[in-house]
Amino acid sequence: MCGIVGYLGHQQASPIIVEGLRRLEYRGYDSAGIATLAGGRIEIRRAQGKLINLENQLREKPVVGSLGIGHTRWATHGRPSEINAHPHKAGGIVVVHNGIIENYLDLKESLRARGHSFKSETDTEIISHLVEEHYKHSGDLVTAVRAALKEVRGAYAVAIICEQEPDKLVAAKLGSPLVVGQGQGENFVASDIPAMLSHTREMIFLEDGEMVIVDGTGLHFTDLVGNPVQKTPKTITWTPLMAEKGGYRHFMLKEIYEQPRALADTLAGRIREEQGDVYLEDLALSDEELGGVAKLNIVACGTSWHAALVGKFLIEKLARLPVEVDIASEFRYRDPIITPDTLTLLISQSGETADTLAGLREAKGKGGKVVAICNVLDSSIARESHGVIYTHAGPEIGVASTKAFTTQLVALVLFALKLARVRGLLDADGCRALTDELVKLPRKIEEALEQDEAIEEVARLYMNASDFLYLGRGNQYPIALEGALKLKEISYIHAEGYPAGEMKHGPIALIDENLPVVVLLPNNDTREKVISNMQEVRARAGKVIAVTDHDDPLVRDNADQVLVFPSTCDDLMPVILSVPMQLLAYHIAVLKGTDVDQPRNLAKSVTVE
Numbered sequence: 001m002c003g004i005v006g007y008l009g010h011q012q013a014s015p016i017i018v019e020g021l022r023r024l025e026y027r028g029y030d031s032a033g034i035a036t037l038a039g040g041r042i043e044i045r046r047a048q049g050k051l052i053n054l055e056n057q058l059r060e061k062p063v064v065g066s067l068g069i070g071h072t073r074w075a076t077h078g079r080p081s082e083i084n085a086h087p088h089k090a091g092g093i094v095v096v097h098n099g100i101i102e103n104y105l106d107l108k109e110s111l112r113a114r115g116h117s118f119k120s121e122t123d124t125e126i127i128s129h130l131v132e133e134h135y136k137h138s139g140d141l142v143t144a145v146r147a148a149l150k151e152v153r154g155a156y157a158v159a160i161i162c163e164q165e166p167d168k169l170v171a172a173k174l175g176s177p178l179v180v181g182q183g184q185g186e187n188f189v190a191s192d193i194p195a196m197l198s199h200t201r202e203m204i205f206l207e208d209g210e211m212v213i214v215d216g217t218g219l220h221f222t223d224l225v226g227n228p229v230q231k232t233p234k235t236i237t238w239t240p241l242m243a244e245k246g247g248y249r250h251f252m253l254k255e256i257y258e259q260p261r262a263l264a265d266t267l268a269g270r271i272r273e274e275q276g277d278v279y280l281e282d283l284a285l286s287d288e289e290l291g292g293v294a295k296l297n298i299v300a301c302g303t304s305w306h307a308a309l310v311g312k313f314l315i316e317k318l319a320r321l322p323v324e325v326d327i328a329s330e331f332r333y334r335d336p337i338i339t340p341d342t343l344t345l346l347i348s349q350s351g352e353t354a355d356t357l358a359g360l361r362e363a364k365g366k367g368g369k370v371v372a373i374c375n376v377l378d379s380s381i382a383r384e385s386h387g388v389i390y391t392h393a394g395p396e397i398g399v400a401s402t403k404a405f406t407t408q409l410v411a412l413v414l415f416a417l418k419l420a421r422v423r424g425l426l427d428a429d430g431c432r433a434l435t436d437e438l439v440k441l442p443r444k445i446e447e448a449l450e451q452d453e454a455i456e457e458v459a460r461l462y463m464n465a466s467d468f469l470y471l472g473r474g475n476q477y478p479i480a481l482e483g484a485l486k487l488k489e490i491s492y493i494h495a496e497g498y499p500a501g502e503m504k505h506g507p508i509a510l511i512d513e514n515l516p517v518v519v520l521l522p523n524n525d526t527r528e529k530v531i532s533n534m535q536e537v538r539a540r541a542g543k544v545i546a547v548t549d550h551d552d553p554l555v556r557d558n559a560d561q562v563l564v565f566p567s568t569c570d571d572l573m574p575v576i577l578s579v580p581m582q583l584l585a586y587h588i589a590v591l592k593g594t595d596v597d598q599p600r601n602l603a604k605s606v607t608v609e
């Protein structure tokens with residue numbers, strides 16, 4: 001996710017901002033930029049790639065001034081490039097932004113009609129133009145920012161400066177983080193605490209709908225209409241590393257907790273409530289092309305392959321389109337049958353996985369259409385595909401995938417709905433029934449996270465087991481695979497995922513009093529069958545950990561531990577029950593003392609075969 005740093009004080013802003021941006025590097029970024037104001041003029045420097053590129057530019061062409069804003073960009077709208085890097089300028093107004101402006105296309109069109117022209121592909125640039133336009137009317141930066149933000153829909157944290165008001169920095173927040181650092185005769189704004197920690201420990205956290213005006217007299221807090229808001233600084237005692245993790249012990253845990261936000265961002269702007277439809281802005285296939293698809297191949301590796309397996313259930317059920325799922329390293333060598341009416345969907349968080357990329361080229365080389373679900377804008381897989389559905393999980397630092405996985409699941413639901421609508425298998429009401437549940441999902445994931453302590457207790461009971469079995473049926477079978485993979489990856493405990501009904505065909509031989517069996521038990525048509533499988537485990541002295549959305553005596557009688565989660569429709573239950581899979585693996589790994597964020601032998605992005 002993007003990082004923002006702003007400074008107004010008695011020192012040169014540029015080195016302070018660059019140092020702050022460096023402390024936000026953990027958030028992930030693909031370009032960086034800075035703007036400072038001196039002598040009534042704002043100078044901007046921007047560079048694609050790592051901060052060192054920006055620093056090299058600054059060495060060649062330094063910027064001066066004690067007011068400035070800086071930014072590290074994680075591309076969401078528009079490819080990573082210097083031109084798309086922030087800050088963006090319109091007239092005398094300069095803006096950095098974190099978040100997604102949902103109505104930016106409409107706003108851009110109307111601004112164009114009023115004579116504005118744009119240099120970048122970003123949603124952010126429209127904010128600078130909106131503020132510029134309002135500034136012409138009001139001649140006051142704060143008033144202009146408020147008026148501009150009124151027109152904007154979506155999530156944002158913004159920091160804005162203006163050539164005409166050289167002693168002022170305005171920042172506001174709705175849905176994206178923004179913290180104010182209060183120093184002695186100098187003040188800071190930033191996306192996160194670490195950016196300011198070497199200058200001050202007095203932090204003020206902006207709430208959604210609040211803004212701060214930083215000027216020569218100090219800090220002034222208001223809501224977006226202008227009503228004053230009382231804020232009190234908190235003294236932060238974190239070390240810089242603790243601060244990067246937002247107080248969480250590991251990036252993995254932080255990312256697990258970021259899921260409500262990641263899911264909301266992935267849904268943002270994509271549900272057409274009135275039409276009972278979904279909108280996938282970069283899919284690049286017409287309804288006719290989608291309607292003409294006779295078979296779908298889904299190709300991926302690891303956790304993304306588990307998402308693909310869930311996708312098969314969703315797409316076959318909702319769109320009645322035959323789906324074949326392949327592991328990419330198999331697909332690329334099995335001479336797959338690709339006809340002109342075959343569509344291949346690649347799923348890759350990083351967009352750089354070598355086998356998945358080779359699978360893409362195989363399908364494309366055979367004349368098939370290819371689309372991708374990716375988390376990284378303009379990654380190789382995204383670039384080479386005909387169309388893309390981006391997940392908006394933000395960068396994932398922990399090697400074990402968590403928020404990237406659940407956002408892939410949500411992207412697959414959207415894709416299944418799109419296919420079902422164009423194939424005439426779902427009417428507007430049918431689509432709305434599912435999208436109504438989708439929008440409730442972030443809140444339900446928050447509720448699921450409240451079970452963290454209960455899951456930790458279960459982890460304590462079983463941390464010394466040498467093997468685990470995970471069982472699920474239907475769309476929960478891939479979640480059983482994912483639970484087993486998470487545990488293997490970070491705790492180094494051997495674990496297997498199985499379709500619950502398959503247990504008696506072999507794995508049942510493993511069961512004894514030392515084998516914990518995690519059973520995924522949603523309240524659906526196969527519940528009784530899964531409970532029978534639990535009885536089979538218990539009859540052989542195995543330990544059953546039931547993970548369910550429906551607690552009753554039948555479950556209690558057949559389980560050693562019961563973990564209860566919020567309910568939703570069956571198509572979305574895999575998203576909810578992924579949370580306990582992640583947290584159980586996480587807590588066991590922490591108790592065993594393994595390196596949770598960088599487990600042995602694993603790489604975050606597997607770019608070799």
Ligand code: F6R
Pocket residue numbers: 301302303304305347348349350351352353356399400401402489604605606
């Ligand atoms: C497991 C994990 C891996 C990746 C796999 C594919 O936690 O993260 O199994 O899912 O290496 O990576 P992407 O999705 O980047 O193609």
